[in-house]
Amino acid sequence: MLHSIKRILDLSGKYKSKVKKGILLGILESIFSCAPLLFMLFFIRDMINEELTATNILIYTGTFSISILIQFLFHYKETATISSVGYEVIDQKRKDIAMFLKKIPMGDFVGKSLGEINAIVTNELTQIELYAMQLVSKVISSITILVITIIFLGILNIPMTIAFFVGFPVSFVINKLSHKMYIKSANTKIEAESYLINNTVEYTQGVATVKAYNNGRNHSERMKGVFKEFANKTIKADAKVIPLLQGYALFMYLGFGVVLSLGTYLLMNNKIDFSVFLMFAVIGVHIYQPFEILSSYSGTLKAMEVSLDRLEYLMKFRPLKEPKEDVKADNFSVEYQDVTFGYTKEPILRNLSFKAKENTTTAIVGASGSGKTTLIQLMMRFWDIDKGNIKIGGRNIYDYKIETLMKYISVVFQDNYLFNDTIYNNIIYGNENAKKEDIIKAAELACCHKFIKTLPNGYDTMVGEGGSTLSGGERQRIAIARAIVKDSPIIILDEATSGVDPINEVEIQRAISELVKGKTVFTIAHKLSSITDADQIIVLDQGQLKEKGTHEELTKKEGIYKSLWERQLGVNKWKIRSN
């Protein structure tokens, strides 16, 4: 238990002193909560000795009332301190995790199920947030009360005090067993939760497909099964712990019978006062309560340790290596030197070399799965390469801090993620220092100002999760406005105009040409007609660079690009004829 407390205290980081203050207040509260013991002792003693006068009663009740008042004051202060610190600690932890997730390779991130990460960041941290600090404080308070009660009873009669604990050896063994069960049951519950979250996320994300294929019944049945399995697993997990808890209490309370028997024997032999016997009889039952509380708290603390383990497990991912000192790029040329990379041991990209000069456009083409997206993601250190170098401005990308590297690069995808926030906040996300006029200017350049103005709440319109309340073209232009605000010197366009209808395409092309002015640009495009002006075109085939040159150069020689180009021309002709 002390180990669990230490781990929770360690978690509290910069709030440690506040937690300690809360604990101290809890101890003071516990000390004053023991005042009724003294009150009862004096009261019973005076009553038996027939010395209970009105003055005595007044003194006892007055002192008793004051101590209760002081106890409540400490209780109030302790609760206020401890409950707020739980939220503060976990708020800090969530921020740490958010920062940390940015710094781990995407591979590690993608390798984890979203359900698992969600479960850690929401459920498990919430458990710690709500209960951990209170538990620590309550455990320490219970120990304080226990120590005071035992000392108090010990002063009255040592053998009878010892008799309280005759059932403890058996209780102790059962308690150990129940802790093991607690950990097992906590793990089972966490796994069941992750399973439930994963399935619910998948269900809600795939709801459009379910509707389109009219497969709602099967899916609902499956979800019902998932819910049932979750309920069964958690009920079973709890059911295993409950009998052990009962057994623990039963053996503990056996001691009370021994105390009463021993007390009767001592009383009959005039070895103790009747007042002492009464004290043991009245307080006796209560001595076990802190033990019961401690046992259940220590079980909960053990279960919480499972949450702490999982938090630590998440934080143990190896973050991307960063230099101690940051550097700034002198220019924004990009160079790949003999780069090899694989998601597994099998390389996806092999010995790739090329250079993109500053302020030029490099198009990357190749069949689906040839490695185009992987190639550009390596520049952003989504994954680290296995061999070779990638340089920006003549410096290895490892020389830059991740934050700096991310400032240098902006990406526009075919389908861009917008946060469930206002349009304004989604655009300013590109640069938090931007002013309102910068946001509007960017939106104008990205051809989205007009449609934003027609929305009832204009820039304050909420866009729904992932931008779900906007059309694909609108989302695209807002994402471009966000990139314009960010004003990175390197721009990546990953299929940015694919799947866009001709009317939207004109506007998006106009927005993109504003975005890429004076930048080093990489564009991945299946539609070759959109990259004929590129300064260089790189042709990938099964992870290898097979051709490099301008559109004119590549269409003049027999090769992959020429055949791709002719095939697309053929498709266009076929399209015209079929019209």
Ligand SMILES: Nc1ncnc2c1ncn2[C@@H]1O[C@H](COP(=O)(O)OP(=O)(O)OP(=O)(O)O)[C@@H](O)[C@H]1O
């Ligand atoms: N996270 C990943 N883990 C494992 N393999 C991956 C991952 N991402 C991509 N791959 C594999 O790497 C190869 C290259 O994928 P990549 O997305 O880079 O190709 P691409 O040329 O961009 O394809 P497309 O044109 O279809 O987008 C593919 O075989 C793909 O299945």
